[in-house]
Amino acid sequence: MKKKRYEKLAEDIAALIHGGVLQAGERIPSIRSACAAWTVSPATVFKAYYLLESRGLIQARAKSGYYVQTQPKASGLASSIATTPSEQGAVKTPTIVQVSDLVFSLLESVRDRSIVPLGSAFPDPALFPVQRLAKSAAHALRFVQPETLVTDMPLGVVELRRQIAQRYALADVRLSPDEVMITTGAMEALNLCLQAVTKPGDYVAIESPAFYASLQVLERLQLKAVEIPVGPQGMDIDLLQQALGQYPLKACWLMSSFQNPTGASLSDASKQQLVELLTQHQVPLIEDDVYHELYFGTQPPKPAKAFDHDGWVMHCSSFSKCLAPGYRVGWVNAGRFSQQVQRLKLMTTISPSIPAQAALADYLQHGGYDRHLRKLRQHLQQQYQAMVAAIQRHFPDDTQISEPDGGYFLWLTLNPAINSLTVFQQALVEGISIAPGPMFSASQQFGHCIRLNYGALKVEEIEFSIKRLAGLIDGVG
Amino acid sequence: MKKKRYEKLAEDIAALIHGGVLQAGERIPSIRSACAAWTVSPATVFKAYYLLESRGLIQARAKSGYYVQTQPKASGLASSIATTPSEQGAVKTPTIVQVSDLVFSLLESVRDRSIVPLGSAFPDPALFPVQRLAKSAAHALRFVQPETLVTDMPLGVVELRRQIAQRYALADVRLSPDEVMITTGAMEALNLCLQAVTKPGDYVAIESPAFYASLQVLERLQLKAVEIPVGPQGMDIDLLQQALGQYPLKACWLMSSFQNPTGASLSDASKQQLVELLTQHQVPLIEDDVYHELYFGTQPPKPAKAFDHDGWVMHCSSFSKCLAPGYRVGWVNAGRFSQQVQRLKLMTTISPSIPAQAALADYLQHGGYDRHLRKLRQHLQQQYQAMVAAIQRHFPDDTQISEPDGGYFLWLTLNPAINSLTVFQQALVEGISIAPGPMFSASQQFGHCIRLNYGALKVEEIEFSIKRLAGLIDGVG
Numbered sequence: 001m002k003k004k005r006y007e008k009l010a011e012d013i014a015a016l017i018h019g020g021v022l023q024a025g026e027r028i029p030s031i032r033s034a035c036a037a038w039t040v041s042p043a044t045v046f047k048a049y050y051l052l053e054s055r056g057l058i059q060a061r062a063k064s065g066y067y068v069q070t071q072p073k074a075s076g077l078a079s080s081i082a083t084t085p086s087e088q089g090a091v092k093t094p095t096i097v098q099v100s101d102l103v104f105s106l107l108e109s110v111r112d113r114s115i116v117p118l119g120s121a122f123p124d125p126a127l128f129p130v131q132r133l134a135k136s137a138a139h140a141l142r143f144v145q146p147e148t149l150v151t152d153m154p155l156g157v158v159e160l161r162r163q164i165a166q167r168y169a170l171a172d173v174r175l176s177p178d179e180v181m182i183t184t185g186a187m188e189a190l191n192l193c194l195q196a197v198t199k200p201g202d203y204v205a206i207e208s209p210a211f212y213a214s215l216q217v218l219e220r221l222q223l224k225a226v227e228i229p230v231g232p233q234g235m236d237i238d239l240l241q242q243a244l245g246q247y248p249l250k251a252c253w254l255m256s257s258f259q260n261p262t263g264a265s266l267s268d269a270s271k272q273q274l275v276e277l278l279t280q281h282q283v284p285l286i287e288d289d290v291y292h293e294l295y296f297g298t299q300p301p302k303p304a305k306a307f308d309h310d311g312w313v314m315h316c317s318s319f320s321k322c323l324a325p326g327y328r329v330g331w332v333n334a335g336r337f338s339q340q341v342q343r344l345k346l347m348t349t350i351s352p353s354i355p356a357q358a359a360l361a362d363y364l365q366h367g368g369y370d371r372h373l374r375k376l377r378q379h380l381q382q383q384y385q386a387m388v389a390a391i392q393r394h395f396p397d398d399t400q401i402s403e404p405d406g407g408y409f410l411w412l413t414l415n416p417a418i419n420s421l422t423v424f425q426q427a428l429v430e431g432i433s434i435a436p437g438p439m440f441s442a443s444q445q446f447g448h449c450i451r452l453n454y455g456a457l458k459v460e461e462i463e464f465s466i467k468r469l470a471g472l473i474d475g476v477g
Numbered sequence: 478m479k480k481k482r483y484e485k486l487a488e489d490i491a492a493l494i495h496g497g498v499l500q501a502g503e504r505i506p507s508i509r510s511a512c513a514a515w516t517v518s519p520a521t522v523f524k525a526y527y528l529l530e531s532r533g534l535i536q537a538r539a540k541s542g543y544y545v546q547t548q549p550k551a552s553g554l555a556s557s558i559a560t561t562p563s564e565q566g567a568v569k570t571p572t573i574v575q576v577s578d579l580v581f582s583l584l585e586s587v588r589d590r591s592i593v594p595l596g597s598a599f600p601d602p603a604l605f606p607v608q609r610l611a612k613s614a615a616h617a618l619r620f621v622q623p624e625t626l627v628t629d630m631p632l633g634v635v636e637l638r639r640q641i642a643q644r645y646a647l648a649d650v651r652l653s654p655d656e657v658m659i660t661t662g663a664m665e666a667l668n669l670c671l672q673a674v675t676k677p678g679d680y681v682a683i684e685s686p687a688f689y690a691s692l693q694v695l696e697r698l699q700l701k702a703v704e705i706p707v708g709p710q711g712m713d714i715d716l717l718q719q720a721l722g723q724y725p726l727k728a729c730w731l732m733s734s735f736q737n738p739t740g741a742s743l744s745d746a747s748k749q750q751l752v753e754l755l756t757q758h759q760v761p762l763i764e765d766d767v768y769h770e771l772y773f774g775t776q777p778p779k780p781a782k783a784f785d786h787d788g789w790v791m792h793c794s795s796f797s798k799c800l801a802p803g804y805r806v807g808w809v810n811a812g813r814f815s816q817q818v819q820r821l822k823l824m825t826t827i828s829p830s831i832p833a834q835a836a837l838a839d840y841l842q843h844g845g846y847d848r849h850l851r852k853l854r855q856h857l858q859q860q861y862q863a864m865v866a867a868i869q870r871h872f873p874d875d876t877q878i879s880e881p882d883g884g885y886f887l888w889l890t891l892n893p894a895i896n897s898l899t900v901f902q903q904a905l906v907e908g909i910s911i912a913p914g915p916m917f918s919a920s921q922q923f924g925h926c927i928r929l930n931y932g933a934l935k936v937e938e939i940e941f942s943i944k945r946l947a948g949l950i951d952g953v954g
Contacts, residue, residue: 104820113628125623137832138615146602149803151590184661184805184826191825200677216824326626326831328661343581347693348668349661353830354803355614 006047009040013048017057017068024070028058031475043417046476060429100219102439103212106424116457116465119424119433121260122325123408123455127376132367133324137359139366144358153351154342156182156331160361164331171292172306173315175333181342182331184352186290186318188345189332190253191217193286193314196340198223198250205243205252207235209411209440209449211260211288214253218442223250225442230259232403234266237274244281251284257301258291261440261451262411263404265301272307284337285313290330293322293373295406296381311335319360321408322373327356380408380455386462387454393463394470408455414448414473422476423450432469483524486517487532490525494534494545501547505535508952519952523903537906577696579916580689583901593934593942596901596910598737599802600885600932604853609844610801614836616843621835630828631819633659633808637838641808648769649783650792652810658819659808661829663767663795665822666809667730668694670763670791673817675700675727682720682729684712686888686917686926688737688765691730695919700727702919707736709880711743714751721758728761734778735768738917738928739888740881745779752784761814762790767807770799770850772883773858788812796837799850804833857885857932863939864931870940871947885932891925891950899953900927909946 003011016022028034034045049066052058058066106119148157155161161177168175183189190213198204200222206214208227218225226243229236235254243249256274257265266274278285289303305315314337318330329352334341345351363369387410391401400413414420420436427434435453437446457465480488493499505511511522526543529535535543583596625634632638638654645652660666667690675681677699683691685704695702703724705717712731720726733751734742743751755762766780782792791814795807806829811818822828840846864887868878877890891897897913904911912930914923934942 100820100824104823107631107823113624120627122627125626128623128626130621130623130626131619134615134618134621134832137618138611141611141614142608144607144611146605146607147590149602149605149607149801150597150599153803154584184829188826213824220821220824324626326630326828328826328828328830343577344697346581346584347577347664347690347697349665349805349826351803351805352661353805353833355611355833355836356830359832 005040006044006051009038009044009048010051012038013052014055014057022068024068026068028066028068030065030471041417042474042476046422049475060426100216102421102436103216106433106435106439114431115428116432116461118427118452118456118465118469119435120453120456121435123321123380123453124457125325126458127379127455128323128325129363129367129372132372133327133359133363136363136367137355140358140362141355144355149354152354152357154181154346156180156352157354157357157361160329160357160364161331163361163364168305168333171300172302173333179333179338180331181334181338181345182329182352182357183316183318183345184330184349185320185328186288186316186330187213188349188352189316189318189330189341190214190286190288192341192344192348193284193316193332193334193337194218194221194223194251194253195344196334196337197284197286202250203247205240205247205249205254205283206442207254207259208442209261209437209446210253210442211255212435212439214288215440215442227442230262230264232262232264234259234264234270235274237270237277240274241277244277244283249281249283251286252278253286253288255288255291256304257289258294258404258407258409260291260407261409261435263402263407263409265405266304268302268307271302271304275304275307275313279308279310279312282312284335287313287315289315289317290321291407292317294377294380294408296377296384297405301406305333308335311337314341322376323363323369324356324360327360328352329356329360377406380406382459383408383454383457383462384410386459387452387457387466390463390466391470394467395473396470408453410452410454412450412452414450416448418448418473418476420446420448420450423473426472426476427469430468430472432465432472434469482517483521483528486515486521486525487528489515490529491532491534499545501545503545504541505543505545507542508948512951523952542907577693579898579913580693583910583912583916591908592905593909593938595904595929595933595942595946596912597930597933598912600798600857600930601934602802603935604856604932605800605802606840606844606849609849610804610836610840613839613844614832617835617839618832621832626831629831629834631823633657633829634831634834634838637806637834637841638808640838640841645782645810648777649779650810656810656815657808658811658815658822659806659829659834660793660795660822661807661826662797662805663765663793663807664690665826665829666793666795666807666818667691667763667765669818669821669825670761670793670809670811670814671695671698671700671728671730672821673811673814674761674763679727680724682717682724682726682731682760683919684731684736685919686738686914686923687730687919688732689912689916691765692917692919704919707739707741709739709741711736711741711747712751714747714754717751718754721754721760726758726760728763729755730763730765732765732768733781734766735771735881735884735886737768737884738886738912740879740884740886742778742882743781748779748781749784752781752790756785756787756789759789761812764790764792766792766794767798768884769794771854771857771885773854773861774882778883782810785812788814791818799853800840800846801833801837804837805829806833806837854883857883859936860885860931860934860939861887863936864929864934864943867940867943868947871944872950873947885930887929887931889927889929891927893925895925895950895953897923897925897927900950903949903953904946907945907949909942909949911946 161180165177205226207230305313314334402411424436435451437449438444638657642654682703684707782790791811879888901913912928914926
């Protein structure tokens, strides 16, 4: 059998090592210079290096590159199972078995503060008015009525619900404070909504790519995902309509604005069409709208809820992405499903923290929320511009970059030859986290896509990190 | 057909109304004085009043009694479906269909501050150091590191976990802070534990009577309840052993100390026997230990967890009952199931409020928790004594009263002729909530039992409320 090109290259390099041209501990050529030197593609070099590594001849070192093993293993014994870099480095390489395991690996990596958090789901905590919130907490708690600690539990602190109803009004949704139920973040709200309208085995329409947590919830509740593609204009509503004809969908779960991971938003017309379509089929829409305050323009996007006249839209959001991460205060306006959702909450967590709610209610009244949001939006837009510029400078020319109008995620489509899971593993070794495409897919698609968080780094850190990541992608390609 | 006694009485009273003897808006005789006046049983009077009410001639007023309708309806039209009192009064009478509906009715009634909360699951909020906690919150938040708002989410605030580990040591359980995971109250912890070890259709051993929330969780997760009787010494372990032989139990969920609703506690020897039995069968024990700090003696009870050497006990508790209601901070030490439980939490609520955790961590370090607990225990014991004395004075002689060594619940076994659901409904009309026995049973047992919360009232309010409740039970009997 004719040897493949990378196998030939690996043999050549092995010969250099055995011949003493490349000595133990010596750095071997970077992927880029190897390409130039041997006129091969980056993919060929990467595969060759991977093979050499699996044979114990070279090893990856964190934040550096590939080196000749100091004690080369017997070179003839090519293991069919590659030794993953992590077994030598400090960072654990995940076992990629299913979405949940991959997601948990990512979450663990993000927790490690020495890792550059491009894969994080949270923006830089320094962007939030932590001290001003503390002042509000102190003020609110000084005047809290002890009995409200119990009586406010089912729906949440009334002043907070009133403030949220006011903000809904700005987004063209009119409702009373009693139609808002406070939850432990939007995540709880979304979980409760899906649970309220489904049974194990049911079909649920979700986006493709989708926020990974929605995939985990479907896994946990044993629901079947009907994946509807998301383009630059959001979910493909024509395909959703087809799916409604093909499957007895029990819910449709989506992010209507600044979708995670693509950043795409539906237009107002599409939102209206979506709500009308689902209402007509009596299929509840679970609308995850956690990024709605993070728009770049001058006007907030309308939620799909604004077009809901019959209560089929369950609108979920939170303060975690725009004001108070860690406070774990979200909410749901569950339309016609409000009672079921409330009862499920009382059966599982009863209530989110009342002091945290009281603090936010005080802040919303007196803290200057709109001023904070203006600054935050401006800052995120600067980070966005810095990251796009850095990617254009350093990433391969064939990289496609999404063009979000808000939020803090970029979705990159790389050359199809690039395996984003390999990039994920290699980047972790180098001290950078990214979110690889398959995390966002029930069917493990988007193998050559990655999600980057531009809100997680200071503007001045972006260039350096993107450059390092680009170098690494060159190596993998 | 010969008229029944109550029908005759109702006719007599209707005649008094139509004849103008009893005028619109006038109070009609109390059940007690009606018994004396007309030499009939309280049940007869009650049924007569109920009939009159269903005919629109009289109406119940919250906290007051029965009054002649101000605008009597046509008297001849006796509806075959009685108009329930709630349709005229302020308080909704529940539809008793299943445990969940009953439980939600109770929870709603307790929320109404005009109702005397003998059915409440919470002690009087005035018993807690609300202002001192506010001071701790202000202090802790002034020094919170913004990044910990994100990094502390998976397990919880480390200083809080350290403090909890210290308190475990006092209860003879040695563990590291990393073995403690903070949850949104004990309720979330219990839910996660049960979810981690069961699938729909599985068998789970629970107490009979059991805390109603455990029944709701079983309902929600579609699990089959194997009910094991609880006596004055706690769960009957011999019967549990039999059940282990008969059913493939996937978990056993119980409260080892000051059980809700009976107040019963297992002895140390029984706890040890229980853990050994379950470990031998490799069946996880989900230990709900939320009342452990509320003991009357000089020594805290040991949790079953203290006898666990192989990690089969999942110990759940919280600060909601002993320090900080409404903060929604609980925890779990899930032994060998820690990873599954943690992952489930990350998929559903992610984390309880970090500021609430930081506040409690500060309080536990500097707030005088043990001093607070000594006062709280003393106070609860006074309330306990006052309520038992009042019951002995006013309730029928055949009432059996439980003898808890801690917590804040009394379990009363009434004459078998008394329907506690009727007592529940009537008491609500009179402005008192109680927890009727069937709430605590998967098989709707304990129809003549009620749970009273002696921690919810001020000592000086107890006598009056118990007397009113006793009068009402006389009427139902």
